[in-house]
Amino acid sequence: MQAFKELMSFQRETEALAQVAGRLSWDQETMMPRGAAEQRSDELAAMEAVLHARRVAPQIGDWLSKIDAEALDPVGQAHLYHIRRAHDRATKVPARLASELARMISRAHVVWAEARADDDYAAFAPTLAEVVALRREEAQALANGGDIYDALLDDYEPGAKGSDLEAMFGALRPRLVALREAVLAKPAPKGVTGTFDEHGQMKLTRLVARSFGYDFKRGRVDKAVHPFSSGSGDDVRITTRTNALDPFGCVYSTIHEVGHASYEQNINPDYRLTPLGRGVSMGVHESQSRIYENQLGRSRAYTGWLFGQMRDTFGDFGIADEDTFYATVNMVKNGYIRTEADEVQYNLHVLLRFDLERALIKGDLPIGDLETAWNDRFEADFGYAVDRPSDGVLQDVHWSAGLFGYFPTYSLGNVYAGCLNQCLREAVPDLDDQLAQGETSAATSWLRDNLQRHGSLYEPREVIALACGGKAPSEAPLLDYLEEKFRALYDL
Structure with missing residues (x-):
């Protein structure tokens, strides 16, 4: 001892x-x-x-x-x-x-x-x-x-194998592509109009962060080119970014990073400054950011409350009612930027990066050919050409930071979030009534008690299964959730 x-x-x-x-x-x-x-x-x-x-x-x-x-x-x-x-x-x-x-x-x-x-x-x-x-x-x-790619992947998702993720992503792709095509064949919802000042966006950002339980006594919000969360325990900081023409980028990048930060803030304090005092993997971490951002933050119930806060902050911004606002927040549209992608298309962005970076690390794709490979793959997957490098191969910070093996954990996190959302809804049947009041504590407490507090005590897939009553992670709940939500939104 x-x-x-x-x-x-x-x-x-x-x-x-x-x-x-x-x-x-x-x-x-x-x-x-x-x-x-x-x-x-x-x-x-x-x-x-x-x-x-x-x-x-x-x-x-x-x-x-x-x-x-x-x-x-x-x-x-x-x-x-x-x-x-x-x-x-x-x-x-x-x-x-x-x-x-x-x-x-x-x-x-x-x-x-x-x-x-x-x-x-x-x-x-x-x-x-x-x-x-x-x-x-x-x-x-x-x-x-x-496998040298698996060796890097293991840093972010211990125990994961590229071949297993390839199989999971292969199961995601057909239904996502079919849903994307069906949705984009329908008229798009109305967007916001006008400009949204930075002061108002940052004020709303702090309000939204608090609504999800982010503890400002142990954190802070700043601006960065690429939003991120940093730290653990009693010092967990988040960043966001603003765009005068698009307030949703600021709001939802904040909610996303609050999901990461809440995971770190809610780990058992006995584990602080120990190997257990941080999230167990990036896939599990991403499950928290994505369920906060999407299944909770983009739900019809929560967006109804958020609509009122937006009106209070910015006045009339071109959206007449809560239903239209819900459709606008969840609009499916063409776009280049992964972090701004809707739920239907987001994983297609990740699969592109996963395949390209595996090829880079294995030596199958020369650096000089990467931009062309990106542009060709993007046009094949999304149906239109990349307009400029900052909207394509240069848009993400990850490769400059050497984070090879990181990208697939984004889609894995979405899969985990689908599983957790299914179990959360069963455990808290009146959740939407609470979200409609801007009250998220039932959801965030369930996530804290069933997953976040454990830190790295369990293996990644193990902690998801534990939170879900023993059910092994599967892509099916995510796909079912997406199809149900967007078929209703777009009257398919």
């Missing part, structure tokens, strides 16, 4: 340092002076070198060898599992590579942002090639001769 106590004390310091590194990244996205980019890359590389040294420290192996796992309770065993897993993975990656990756990714973000602003993929391609080369080197070190 002494070895276990020493190991956990060491691990707590490592987790605290990782939070500090995360805060540096948050600052880079929100408040850092533009001229500080080069220095920040060195700072992040230095932090990563310290963290890597701690993760591969020889004493971890010594402590692990002395601990009798059977003498620990289930929580202690879970801690041990995560520490051993992280130590095994970290020891396979050379310190030089870990530091070089951190430095390269920090620089790549700046190059990507400038290339995106200039609509110039060629300016980003050489930097992306370096990021991909480093990630492939890392994947080969981790894979031990196995």
Whole structure:
């Protein structure tokens, strides 16, 4: 037990340092002076070198060898599992590579942002090639001769395999394509008119965040190019973005990030600064952001309440009543941007990225051909051409950040959210009556008690099944929900 106590004390310091590194990244996205980019890359590389040294420290192996796992309770065993897993993975990656990756990714973000602003993929391609080369080197070190893409995927969704996700996504595609075609054949709902000032959008953002239980005493909202959530425990921050012509982008990116942040804020406080004190996987994390944003935030009940708040904030904005507002919020329309895509088409955006990044990592797609491959695939899937790189291959931050293996967790999160929504509705039959008053606590409490509080205590698929009364995750509830909702909306 002494070895276990020493190991956990060491691990707590490592987790605290990782939070500090995360805060540096948050600052880079929100408040850092533009001229500080080069220095920040060195700072992040230095932090990563310290963290890597701690993760591969020889004493971890010594402590692990002395601990009798059977003498620990289930929580202690879970801690041990995560520490051993992280130590095994970290020891396979050379310190030089870990530091070089951190430095390269920090620089790549700046190059990507400038290339995106200039609509110039060629300016980003050489930097992306370096990021991909480093990630492939890392994947080969981790894979031990196995599939190198799976080695990267395991960082975000432990235990998942690319081939299994390919099969799941293959089951999603036919019904999604059929629903998309049927919906787009119908007239589109009326959109909003006028302009929406930034002050009003940010005021509404904070109101909506509070309605979903986000704790501002332990968090804050700022603006960023690409909305994200950062931190855990008592310091969980979110970002959003505003567009004077589209207030929904701000509102729903906020609700989405509040889903991520609430997961982190609601984890059992006993797990703080331990391996269990964070979300178990990005797929499970995404299930929280998507169920907050879509099944709750875009429901007929909640949008009825939101309509009143919009009128109070902006006055007349071209929508006459709650039913029209509900149809507008859930409008299915052509568009290039994944984060702005409707529920029907969103997963088609993800499947495109999943296939392309697997090909990049496996070496089947040269960096120089990526833009053409993206444009060809997009036109095949959506029926029209990409107009510019910032609406296509340069729109997402993920590849500049080296997050290969991350994209498929978005669709996996949607699948998990479909399962959770089905069980939530069974557990709280009067949920819509509450949502119509802007009251989400019955839903958020159910999610907190059945999933969020566990942190990383269980495996990803295990915690979804646990919340759903033992039912294994399946894509069927998501597809059934989408078809029922949009067939009714579009009178199909």
